[in-house]
Amino acid sequence: MRKRLLLTLLLVFALMLASCGGQEEEPAEPQAGEETAQETEETAEEPAEEPAGEEVTLIIESWRNDDLAVWQDTIIPAFNEDHPNINVEFQPTAPAEYNGVLNSKLEAGTAGDLITCRPFDASLELFQQGYLAPLNDLEGMDNFSDVAKSAWRTDDGSTVFCVPMASVIHGFIYNQDIFNELGLEEPETQEEFMSLLETIQQESDYTPLVMGTADQWEAATMGFQNIGPNYWQGEEGRLALIEGEAAFTDQAYIDTWQALAAWAPYLPDGYEAVSYPDAQSLFTLGQGAIYPAGSWEIQLFESQADFEMGAFPPPLPEAGQTCYISDHTDIALGMNANTEHPEAAREFLQWMTTAEFAELYTNALPGFFTLSNHDIEVENELAREFLSWRQDCEETIRNSYQILSRGEPNLENELWRVSAAVINGNMTPEQAAQEVQEGLESWYEPQQQ
């Protein structure tokens, strides 16, 4: 009896499998039917309105899941005031997975209408593969300078494919209470900076400089790219590397790594295993004095810390020298070339070039600064401090981002590795310079002469 039951069950299963195989071709038809049904439904719902007024929904792909609330509560409602018929949905992915997820979605044709653009090559590749639409003729693109657009255009500069949204500025954030307590002042030169660290070390139990090297990128991003522009003279040095006129073995770069190596005694105990969130917590708990930062930290720090904070730009190697800051083009928005609603998407992008959006975005996300030329009012004090350096200092972007990270070994990864190793004391600045230069020379022709 039982055997028979089992057999019938099996037969049923086999039959199901067989019928599944046969059905495979069928779904295409009902789907097409559904679509037309939907379309007729849509048009049927609003027969009185003209076709341009039809309601559409745009989906934004992004890695900024931290900003979800800002988009939903501030930016999208502001857009909808003038554009009630365009629904916008912000659908972020985890930052580390964004590139991979986006690529698969684009390949499968299921990506959103608007796509948040990483700077330089990641987006350039999407454009070259035809996934991002060119935006040269978008009204309002002339509100952005060439430097602002540089991260999202073809190498020859002829085509722009994303609307620049924001940049982040590097510098140092400090705990004002500790500075008051110890009677300290913002340092201007490297010498003052080092003696400041020494004072904090000697006179208090606070950690003078809060950073770890466990995740490696802090050493490169908040260390090397933060203080470096003062040594390699910003854009001048960055472009010289691309043209092959300068090398990482030049004194400027060795000096940068030397300055980094000098941080080691002032970092938290066991900094080799201190991760990025550890360092953030240590600082916001008030146990550390100075935090090598990017302006994107402002939001989190202000919500977590219950003390006053100040900021100073990277210290100068020599007094009286021109100062350079890393004002890095970080985020932009482009249009999926295969979107079903190109007009609505362009309308949204066009709105993003306006002063209204610039002001809204910069103030909703203090620490992300608009790249447009609009004159806007920044409410957050700390953010205003960062932004004020644009007036006094020359700006540049991270030197590994444009062109130089196209080959193998990847320059950005190499900078992470050696910068962490230099601070950990496992590599001398000269060795670091040597290894990075050799890696770059191995594939980048302008560097081979």
Place this chain on the structure above:
Amino acid sequence: MQKNSIVGRRFPWHIVVFLAPAVLVYTLFMVYPLLDSLRLSFFTTTANERVFAGLQNYVKLFTNENWSWNFWNAFRNNIIFFIIHMLVQNPIGLLLASILAAKVKLHEVYRTVLFMPTVLSVVIIGFIWQLILNPLWGVAQSILELVNLGELYGPWLGRPESALITISLISVWQFVGIPMILFYTALIGIPEELVEAARVDGANGWDVFWRVKFPLILPTVGIVAILTFVGNFNAFDLIYTMKGALAGPEFSTDIMGTFFYRTFFGQQLQLGNPTMGATVAAMMFLIILIGVLIYLFLWQRRITTYEV
């Protein structure tokens, strides 16, 4: 009589029916992707098009200085990872199993507790251990200081000479339950008579274990070894959770899995390279295949299994 009837029968359709679901599902979700991945490793991408490249990717992997350094570094680290598991995880598993099999008090509770980390998510394991070992707020340092060994503490996860060993030991801690359970089931399967007979012959506990029990569980030793090998050369998640795809410091914790991930999916500014990634994956497949073949032909065929 029976033989004749089998020969006389028609084609055994019921076997096909029984095998079909498993074969279909396995082919669809395992064999086909595996073969397709191998196929991908013979292609390369130029100007957004995949073109057949023969063995070019493999030549690059072994002759290009940068690629081969990464490959051999990952391979060497993976072997260290495996050796630590073989030397620490499996002997401890055996020890725990033999203690449990001796029916100590509360052995059922211990069995469950010791197996628990194995079923926990690797993300949780990585997070907990990073907190325990954290130089700022970890308990590892305080515990060592409590017994006056504070000086022994170091930021182990951050130093190239100790990071891989530390992560290996964390992985050992997590997975020790698997060899333990396998050994345990083998040990309790040994008939009492054999042990009693040895006792009567005057063997002490040590002799009974090494001369009677251990030879009887040798097949399990082989299975545990090959499971460890396959598991270790497929490992990825713990290192990715704790050190990221760049497997720092200075690639000292980079194993085949993280090397593959970084190559295939990319990392920060490094764009993903599916064809080279498939090449690395093919090498992983080959390494595991060789290991399994060695096990099948050099171990399983030669070993004497005692019918008990």
